Amino acid sequence: MSNERGDAEARIEELRNRIRALDKKYYQAADPEVSDREYDRLKEELVSLEQDVLGVNPEDSPTTQVGDDRLEGFDSYRHRDPMLSLDNTYNREDLLAFDQRLRKRFEVEELDYTVDPKIDGLAISLTYEKGTLVRAVTRGNGTEGDDVTANARTIQTLPTQLKSQNPPDWIELRGEVYLTNDEFLRINQEREKRGEPLYANPRNLAAGTIKLLDSRLVAQRKLAIVVYGLGFCDPDSIGSQTELQQLILEWGLPVVERYWTVSGIEAVWRSIEELDQMRGEFSYPTDGAVVKLNQRSLQREAGRTAKAPRWSIAYKFETEKAETTLRKIGLQVGRTGAVTPVAHLDPVELAGTTVARATLHNEDEIRRKDIREGDWVRVEKAGEIIPQVLSVDTQRRGEDSAPFEFPTECPACGSSLKRLPDEAVWRCPNAAGCPPQVRRRLEHFGSRACMDIENLGKAVVDQLVSKQLVHNIADLYRLRVEDLIRLEKFAQRSSDNLVLAIADSRKREVWRLLHGLGIPNVGSGTAKDLIREFRSIDALAAANEETLEKVDGIGSILTASIRTFFAEPKNQKLLADLRELGLNFSEESGEQKEEEKTLKGMTFVLTGTLPNFSRTQATEWIEARGGKVTSSVSKKTSYLIAGEEAGSKLAKAQSLGVSVIDEEELKSLA
Numbered sequence: 001m002s003n004e005r006g007d008a009e010a011r012i013e014e015l016r017n018r019i020r021a022l023d024k025k026y027y028q029a030a031d032p033e034v035s036d037r038e039y040d041r042l043k044e045e046l047v048s049l050e051q052d053v054l055g056v057n058p059e060d061s062p063t064t065q066v067g068d069d070r071l072e073g074f075d076s077y078r079h080r081d082p083m084l085s086l087d088n089t090y091n092r093e094d095l096l097a098f099d100q101r102l103r104k105r106f107e108v109e110e111l112d113y114t115v116d117p118k119i120d121g122l123a124i125s126l127t128y129e130k131g132t133l134v135r136a137v138t139r140g141n142g143t144e145g146d147d148v149t150a151n152a153r154t155i156q157t158l159p160t161q162l163k164s165q166n167p168p169d170w171i172e173l174r175g176e177v178y179l180t181n182d183e184f185l186r187i188n189q190e191r192e193k194r195g196e197p198l199y200a201n202p203r204n205l206a207a208g209t210i211k212l213l214d215s216r217l218v219a220q221r222k223l224a225i226v227v228y229g230l231g232f233c234d235p236d237s238i239g240s241q242t243e244l245q246q247l248i249l250e251w252g253l254p255v256v257e258r259y260w261t262v263s264g265i266e267a268v269w270r271s272i273e274e275l276d277q278m279r280g281e282f283s284y285p286t287d288g289a290v291v292k293l294n295q296r297s298l299q300r301e302a303g304r305t306a307k308a309p310r311w312s313i314a315y316k317f318e319t320e321k322a323e324t325t326l327r328k329i330g331l332q333v334g335r336t337g338a339v340t341p342v343a344h345l346d347p348v349e350l351a352g353t354t355v356a357r358a359t360l361h362n363e364d365e366i367r368r369k370d371i372r373e374g375d376w377v378r379v380e381k382a383g384e385i386i387p388q389v390l391s392v393d394t395q396r397r398g399e400d401s402a403p404f405e406f407p408t409e410c411p412a413c414g415s416s417l418k419r420l421p422d423e424a425v426w427r428c429p430n431a432a433g434c435p436p437q438v439r440r441r442l443e444h445f446g447s448r449a450c451m452d453i454e455n456l457g458k459a460v461v462d463q464l465v466s467k468q469l470v471h472n473i474a475d476l477y478r479l480r481v482e483d484l485i486r487l488e489k490f491a492q493r494s495s496d497n498l499v500l501a502i503a504d505s506r507k508r509e510v511w512r513l514l515h516g517l518g519i520p521n522v523g524s525g526t527a528k529d530l531i532r533e534f535r536s537i538d539a540l541a542a543a544n545e546e547t548l549e550k551v552d553g554i555g556s557i558l559t560a561s562i563r564t565f566f567a568e569p570k571n572q573k574l575l576a577d578l579r580e581l582g583l584n585f586s587e588e589s590g591e592q593k594e595e596e597k598t599l600k601g602m603t604f605v606l607t608g609t610l611p612n613f614s615r616t617q618a619t620e621w622i623e624a625r626g627g628k629v630t631s632s633v634s635k636k637t638s639y640l641i642a643g644e645e646a647g648s649k650l651a652k653a654q655s656l657g658v659s660v661i662d663e664e665e666l667k668s669l670a
C-alpha cells in the first residue's frame with residue numbers, strides 16, 4: 001500500500017468517526033457542536049475521498065446512511081415508506097448538474113419542478129387513517145422512528161381530522177416540526193431571566209422538545225408544524241407535487257409560506273433567488289430551498305439511493321458571515337456558578353441586526369479555535385439567531401497577541417474557580433457570597449416555574465441584592481414595606497404588592513419550593529417525582545442513597561447532587577429559616593386530600609392510542625389520583641395501559657409479567 005493511500009484511508013477513518021460523533025450530538029442530543037456548513041464541508045471531503053480511494057459506495061459510512069434520532073423511552077414504529085434525507089448543495093453548478101442528470105435520463109429538454117422553502121426543524125411522518133390522525137413518528141434511522149404522537153398532539157395547528165369527504169384509507173404525510181423565531185426568543189428570554197443557559201437555535205430546541213418524555217412540558221413550548229411531502233398512500237391517485245400541495249391545503253394542514261411550480265432549471269434558480277429575498281419575513285427559520293421534480297411518475301422512475309431520492313435536492317443558502325474585531329473575552333456567572341465566556345465584538349451588521357456579542361461556549365472551544373483578545377474573527381449566525389465565532393484570521397494577528405488564559409478566579413467575587421474532570425465548565429464555588437449567583441438564584445426562585453412570585457423581576461432582584469437587603473431566599477420573606485419604599489421606582493403601592501406576593505408564596509405546593517432551592521439537576525419534573533415519593537422536604541433530606549436510587553428516574557448523579565445539597569450546613573440553616581418563616585414543607589398541607597388518592601403507590605406506563613384520553617390527559621388523570629406515570633416498562637411498573645397500535649412496550653410488559661390493561665380497566669381502578 002502506498003503511503004498516500006494509507007494517509008487517505010486514515011483520514012477517511014478519522015472523518016467517519018468525527019461525523020458519527022457529530023451526528024449523535026445533532027440528532028440525539030439536539031446539541032450540535034459545529035455549524036451546518038462546517039458539518040457539510042467535512043461530509044463533502046469524506047464523499048470525495050471515499051470515491052477516490054474506494055471507488056464504490058461504501059456500506060458502513062455516514063455518507064450512505066441517514067443519521068439516527070431515536071432515543072430510549074419511546075416506542076419504535078416502522079415507516080411504511082422509508083423517510084429519506086436529501087442531498088445538499090451550496091452552489092449553482094451542482095444544481096445545474098442535478099437537472100442535467102435528470103434530463104439525460106428522461107431524454108427531455110426541460111422538466112417541471114417545484115421549489116419550496118427548506119424549513120430548519122426536524123422531520124416528522126404523520127399517519128392519517130380514513131382522515132383521522134393516528135400517529136406521529138420521527139425519522140429515526142429512516143426505516144424506523146420514535147413514536148411521538150402524544151407530543152405532536154400538543155401542536156395546536158395540527159388537525160386530528162382531515163377536512164375531506166373521502167380521505168385516503170391510509171396516508172403517511174411528511175412534514176417538519178419547528179419553532180417560530182418569536183417563540184424561540186420568548187423561551188430564551190425566560191431562560192435568561194432565570195439565569196439558565198440559552199438554547200443555540202430554534203431547530204435544536206424544536207428537536208429537543210418533541211423528544212421530551214413529558215407531554216406537559218412539550219405543551220408549554222408552542223411547537224408548530226408544516227406539511228410538504230408524501231410517504232405511503234392508499235389509494236394513491238396523487239399525480240404531482242403541486243397536486244399534493246393543494247390537497248394538503250384543502251385538508252386543513254399547515255403548508256409552507258410560499259412555493260413555486262416552474263418549468264426548467266433557470267426558472268428554478270429565479271425562484272430560489274426570490275425565496276432568498278423574502279425568507280427573512282417568514283415566521284420560521286429557512287436555511288435553503290428544496291427542489292422537487294413535479295410529476296410523481298417521474299419521481300418514481302428516477303428512484304433513490306440508500307440515503308436520498310434522486311428526484312429532489314436541497315439548495316442551502318450560505319449563512320451570512322461578517323468579520324470584525326474581538327475586543328475582549330468577557331465572563332458571565334450563572335446561577336449554579338458556571339462561568340461562561342462571551343466575545344465582546346466591535347459592532348457589525350449581520351443578517352439584518354447589529355451584533356456586538358457572540359457565544360464562545362467554554363474554555364475548550366476557545367482553545368480549539370485559538371481565539372484571542374484583539375483577533376479578527378469571522379462570525380456567523382447559527383440557525384440565523386445567535387451569533388457564534390466561526391474562526392480567527394491568524395494572518396491579521398498582531399505580534400503581541402497571546403493565547404487567552406481562562407481565569408483561575410471568579411470575575412465577580414474572586415473565589416478560586418473549579419473544574420470537575422468530566423465537565424467542560426469552570427464554576428465559582430462561592431454560592432452564598434457571589435453576587436451574580438445570588439441574583440440568579442433569587443430570580444429562579446421567584447420565577448413562574450418555581451414559586452411564581454409576581455413583581456419579583458430581574459430589575460427588582462438587582463436592587464435588592466446590590467442594596468444588600470437580601471442575601472438569600474429566606475431574606476425575601478423578611479422584607480418589610482419600609483425597606484422597599486426606599487428603592488428606585490418603588491412607591492407605597494408597589495412595595496405593598498411585592499411584600500404581599502412574597503408572603504402569598506409561602507403556601508405554594510412543596511415541589512415548587514424544592515425546585516426553587518436550585519439543587520443542581522433538579523428541574524420541575526424531578527421535583528414533582530421526588531415529592532410524590534417522599535411527601536415532604538424533611539423526608540427527602542433524610543433519605544439515604546439507597547432509598548433515593550430506588551425512585552424511578554433518579555440515578556447516581558441526582559442522588560449525589562441531592563445528598564450534597566442537604567448535607568451542606570449552610571443549606572440546613574436556610575431550610576430551618578424557611579420553615580420558621582412559615583413556608584410549606586410537606587404535601588399533606590397542600591391542596592389535595594389524601595382520600596382522593598386512589599392510585600397512590602402505583603406506577604403506570606402508557607402505550608398506543610387510547611380511545612378517549614390523549615397521553616397528556618391520561619397522565620394528568622392518573623397523577624391527580626396520586627399515581628405515577630413513567631416512560632418505560634420495568635419490573636416496578638404496576639400496569640401497562642395499552643391502546644390501539646401498542647408498540648414494543650407491550651412485548652416488554654408481557655415478558656416481564658407486568659399486567660396489561662385498557663383505558664376502561666384503568667378507570668375502574670380509581
Ligand code: IVH
Pocket residue numbers: 084085086116117118119120121122123124174175176228229256290309312314
Ligand atoms: S422534502 C424525500 N421539503 O430537510 C424528500 N424536506 O435535509 C423529503 N425539509 O429530511 C423531503 N423542508 O426533514 C422536503 N420543504 C421541504 C423541507 C424538507 C425541510 C427537511 C426534511 C428532510 C431534510 C433533508
